[in-house]
Amino acid sequence: MAYVAVKGGEKAITNAHRWLAEDRRGDPAVPEIDVAQVREQLSLAIDRVMSEGSCYDRDLAALAVKQSRGDLPEAIFLTRAYRTTLARFGASLPVETGQMAVRRRVSAAFKDIPGGQVLGPTFDYTHRLLDFTLAADGETPIEGALQAEEAQAYPMATIASVFAHEDLLEADTRTPEAPEPFDLTRDPMAFPAGRDQRLQALARGDEGFLLSLAYSSQRGWGSTHPLCAEIRLGEVAVEFIPDELGFAIEIGEVTLTECQMISTGAGGVEKAPQFTRGYGLTFGHCERKAMSMAIVDRALRDGVAGEASAPVQDEEFVLYHSDNVEASGFVQHLKLPHYVDFQADLQLIRRLRREHAAREAAMKEAAE
């Protein structure tokens, strides 16, 4: 007789945690991975965790990646649950991506643009062949990249400045008296969502979800005909005005990936035809995410509340379902016991079946 166990919560949890720790460590004969190694050698994992975890700290992100055994949504969750408890002492000034120390900048709109095309460290144009020399023991020799003969322009001209003379591209709308930006970490989602709220939600949103949404748009489900006007990767200074000083000081720098997508806008009676923009910005080097974000941002501008024709244009659909910490938790909560609910369902189904059978029998009797 097979026995179905339902008890034993306390001991089971304690022991499961021990087992998890063992599995995290793996074979003890293999040296334990160091947080610094994760930080330096799995740097794109770190970048994703910092971006979606909304916390720029490479060491914390590396610890989260190690602790989560490389499960990035789990690492993002760890980072979020930590950052939410941190005290806030103020907000930095907006960073100026126009002043970025650029490591990579490409534009698909023009063959050449002021400042040139700078490929930088990219997987693009690599052949995706497994490099078995990396699997060999010890150090792999690295041929250093060559220095450019000419110094790179600084600041690197932005795509907006290239378009500026003809008014072909819609301008950034910046109001000096703008209110404090919406903060999703402090206020719940509200609709209709302003662009600040939308961009924050997308910046924290799951890369895979946004990638698929952007892809669906490209395939005709709410197309925006996007074109990658510019991607730039590099470091920007973070400035802060402490109350005691009253003027801005530089408190550090962060690596950012920025993407400007442009779409053809038809204009209207009052407005001349113009290219419109979608915007993507991430911590670290997250190009796939930044491009997807820019496409989704642009697509959402098309969606008038309630009249969106494609999922990517539907603000409530996109913003409510983009957060992987929320989504992962809720999907996986189905592992929690539901026997009270299930008992209620069982009861109902059995009762309905009994009633159904009684009706059938009565019908049969009446027919005979």
Added chain:
Amino acid sequence: MSARPNQPERYYNYAYLDEQTKRMIRRAILKALAIPGYQVPFGSREMPVPYGWGTGGIQLTAAIIGPDDVYKCIDQGADDTTNAVSIRRFFAQVADVAVTEDTSAATIIQTRHRIPEQPLKAGQVLVFQVPQPEPLRGLEARETETRAMHAYEEYGLQYVSLYESVATYGRIASTVGYPTMVDERYLMSPSPIPKFDNPKMGDNEAILLFGAGREKRIYAVPPHTSVRSLDFEDYPFETQTWEEDCALCGAQDSYLDEVVLDDSGTRMFVCSDSHFCAERRAAGHVGPMADHQLAAPETEPA
């Protein structure tokens, strides 16, 4: 339980949340109590347990708990279910509170999917973990729409849905999360408690707080407030009943869980409320399978 100074949780503020956040949540609670059944949006935080695992309830508890509180946590009515154990441990650790399984001894009871069988009393707070605070969500996916429906008290859609159920099944086929009307104004989801528990909500002496972390909503039923389960004159509201009694304590009026004993269809029915069942057994009540190993108390490892 005494403080354990070197646990990782001790690097955080008392009861995990910072004081500003607790204040924000308390303000939301006060608003919720002032407008019974109304869903108050709040700045829900990421918690160290996943969304869907009780983050709303944990935030409510964290905002109201103090060192003198006595905390009970149940899931599916039982104190020994894994998630209840995990959350109880969390508060024992971060809030240094005494924990209990005794319903009457607790000042704060956090629950998922049940209301204890034993009636609550004044001074107690029952904190519900809520996955989906919007009772109309199954009928209307858009938050912008459902908010307007609540504002206009436009609940016709809900009644149509119940009617359709009667037309299809010959009865109102809603079993858990059965819709309720609070104070004859707001339609409220009781969280996925079985409708068996719905009648316990009305005119309760305790405070009922509902927290939905992922959906970022708090709502409440203050003591002695009317909570009416929706029905029709010719199809009145009814709760679940069992032909069986509890196999361990013989109770005839408690919500029963079905335990499958083998792979040939043998089963037993036991009280879902583990403390209620244990108390009855201690008082000498005996069910037909009283010596089953499910009745053996499990002691918490030191």
